[in-house]
Amino acid sequence: MQILYNIKMPVFLLAYMLLALQGIVQARQAVTGPGLKGRLSGPEGTALEFATVSLLQASDTSVVKTVVSDAGGVFNFGTIPAGSYILHVSLIGYKPLRKPLELKGAATAPVDLGNLVLEQSIRNIKEVVVAGKKPLIERKLDKTVMNIENSLLATGSTAFELLQLAPGVTITNNDKVQLNGKSSPLIMIDGKPTYLSAAQVSNILKSMPSNTISEIEIISQPSAKYDAAGTAGIINVKTKQNRKVGFNGTVTGGAGYGRREKYRGGVNLNYKGEKINLTGDYTYSFNHSVRTLDIDRDVRLSGVRTLFDRSGDTHNELGAHNYKAGLVYFINKDHAVGLQLMGYANDQRTNSDNTTNIFSEKQKLDSMMTSRANEKSGFNNIGGNFNYRGKLDTLGRELAFDADYSRFRNNVNRYFINTLYDSQGVNIGTPDQVRNYFPTEVEIVALKADLVYPLAKKIKIEAGAKTSFVSTDNDARYDSLLNGEWKPSLSQTNHFIYKENVNAGYLNFSKEWSKTSLQAGVRVEQTNSDGHSVTLDSRTKRSYTNLFPSLFLSRKLSADNTLMFSYSKRIERPSYQDLNPFRFYDDRYTFREGNPYLKPAYTHSFEMTYSWKNEVTVVARYGLTNDVIAEDLQQDDSTNVTKSFLRNLEQLRTMSVSLSYSKDVTDWWTTDNTITFNRSQYVDDNEGIYRNFHNYDFNINIYQSFRLAKDLYADIGGFYLSPWLYGFIKAEAQYKLDIGLKKNLWNKKGSIRLRVSDVFYTNRFKGKAVYNNVDVAIHNRFESRVAFVTFTYLFGNTKLKVAKRNDSATREEKERVKKENQ
Secondary structure, eight states: OGGGGGOOHHHHHHHHHHHHHHHHHHHHSOOOOOEEEEEEEOTTOOBOOSOEEEEEETTTOOEEEEEEOOTTSEEEEEEOOSEEEEEEEEOTTBOOEEEEEEEOTTOOSOEEEEEEEOOBOSSOOOOOOOSOOOOSEEEOSSOEEEEOTTOGGGTTOBHHHHHTTSTTEEEOTTSOEEETTEEOOEEEETTEEOOOOHHHHHHHHHTSBGGGEEEEEEESSOOTTSOSBOTTOEEEEEEOOOOOSEEEEEEEEEEEESSSEEEEEEEEEEEEOSSEEEEEEEEEEEEEEEEEEEEEEEEEETTEEEEEEEEEEEEEEEEEEEEEEEEEEEEETTEEEEEEEEEEEEEEEEEEEEEEEEEOTTSOEEEEEEEEEEEEEEEEEEEEEEEEEEEOSTTOOEEEEEEEEEEEEEEEEEEEEEEEEETTSOEEEEEEEEEEEEEEEEEEEEEEEEEEEEEETTEEEEEEEEEEEEEEEEEEEEEEEETTEEEEOTTTOEEEEEEEEEEEEEEEEEEEOSSEEEEEEEEEEEEEEEEEETTTTEEEEEEEEEEEEEEEEEEEOSSSEEEEEEEEEEEEOOOHHHHOOOEEEEETTEEEEOOTTOOOEEEEEEEEEEEETTTEEEEEEEEEEESOEEEEEEEETTTTEEEEEEEEOSEEEEEEEEEEEEEEOSSSEEEEEEEEEEEEEEEEEETTEEEEEEEEEEEEEEEEEEEEETTEEEEEEEEEEOSEEETTEEEOOEEEEEEEEEEEETTTTEEEEEEEESTTOOOOEEEEEEETTEEEEEEEEOOOOEEEEEEEEEEEOOSOOOSSOOGGGHHHHHHOTTOTTO
């Protein structure tokens, strides 16, 4: 329990007060009462699926709970407190139904409303507005969903910043994403893998404005339908999809300031008719950020200690253009084809100024080195997608096909100068002046097909096939200034070409009983890779085939209690950047290098989930990763140069237990809180040196949403992460608190939002690594405290309207609940 003492006071007190207040309110609102259920049908007795069923307080029509009817038209609220209510049912193509209810606490048996018949509507139906909003965090048995679209804490942020608020997600010092104690989740955008390196993915996420994102799905146990890549699971970033009928759009603009300025603006246009849906989206953002990084190295050699204390600031200016256009043609109510074009063009300027003080063992300054770097980068991507979706018959058979093409081009021009001084500040020798050019091109082609084939009413098979081709070309060139002339540095120049082809197929079987459901699947993936260092004339070819089984078993213990067990096997393939044997120098004494001998890592994951009334969720996880890929350090004793690189460790064993509580405490306050306890254990046997080290840590995520007045809202959210382990680096505690405000204008056509991130300016990375004869301490303070104001205006038709009922409209019904008030 020693780790509990590491909690810092601001977050601890805030969490304590919120939970205490919540307990007082709940104590005054004891939940006693019967269950409530019913069934919906049309005039001809047809079961109505996807109807929005809301239970409202009779006194002020505020939402108590909202559910959606299933394929049999059945809805079930579970246990409801005694009181007076109004049942509100809405479904596109039918007249709304309102029914007053009186539930008594003395009743023990569930109240069955029987069959409720909805009348068809001949006229267009206007949007039903329900007081309330989607919570930031929604927990389902198979995934956790962050509803970004309506969160005030998303104002002015990026997809990368939003991940820090996600339960179970941590960000390492070098911007790598971890999920539930495991590194390298597969990052997907709109359900499609990026196929890029971790650094490139983080650049994409940093350039994705939050106003283009609808939700982020966190899938810790993906089924066989998904790619097997990502030992920690999948994080899927879903962009906004406008489904409103007619012509409509949104204009957004905002500005903010942290240590430097930032601003963004964008427009979204949409037209949806009976046969066609056209969409277009463009956003420009500019972010000038500052990072302070300190790295201290304590080198011990033959009983002599040398200390290298490096400190400096990095200024980064990123201008990002993001665009997307789409066309969907509805052949009929069961078949549709679509085309989509998307991409980005980013321009980046980076300037860093670092000073390294070199001390002898007695803390006496021996010498000093300054390192100044100027970098100009261009990152652009263009991609296209063709897709088909079709219902093959009335039995539920469905076919989907996707063809994707993407091209990424990155160009980095970097110039840096290293100057060495003695203890008196006198220049020693000639400064090292180096320039480098890193052009990188990545091309991706992917084809996939998916089939859903029901065998009986509650039995179905899903099958699919996919092939992907990835080609990368990286030509890194180094020049040094010698005697006034730029000459190639052949020892540091490297041309690396990497090609990868993955062929996959999967089969899923699922069956439902009255209270039990089962899904078992297997995915086979064949990988062919070819890494060719043109400069070194070396080639590494690999070809291997793996099976990835998955199993999901859930049991509904009662109306309010559900239990699920799941298992999956997954893989982490090294990226081309990890395999490229190229040296990237930070200064004269530190560099990073790729490892062409990296092997894939394989993970076996087990998970048990218990859910009570969709309010309390408990998850226990165990993971075993073989050949885990982790960062390591190596010291050259003759030059005192430290190399950072990735290599395979023997094993990583992770265990975690998380407890989540989510509830609408009152009609003006919604709370969501998660605490997760983790244990990580690394086992390594490298060159006869056996090491076994482990760590216990925990993290807390809190999110509170308030309705302060009719059109005024506030959100508070934050996290606390206790000291944790990342490979050989032991990181100190991290924590932060964000606040957001929103004011609706002009009958909700417009809104103004304000967000202040990391209010107390406490979020930073501090860590230490001890390896052989080198101790490294890292202190990375990024620009985490930012105030940002955003204005949004909606124009055109902002309501959903359809003239008649058809099956394709049911997808829109799922999206309708509780969006208008945000």
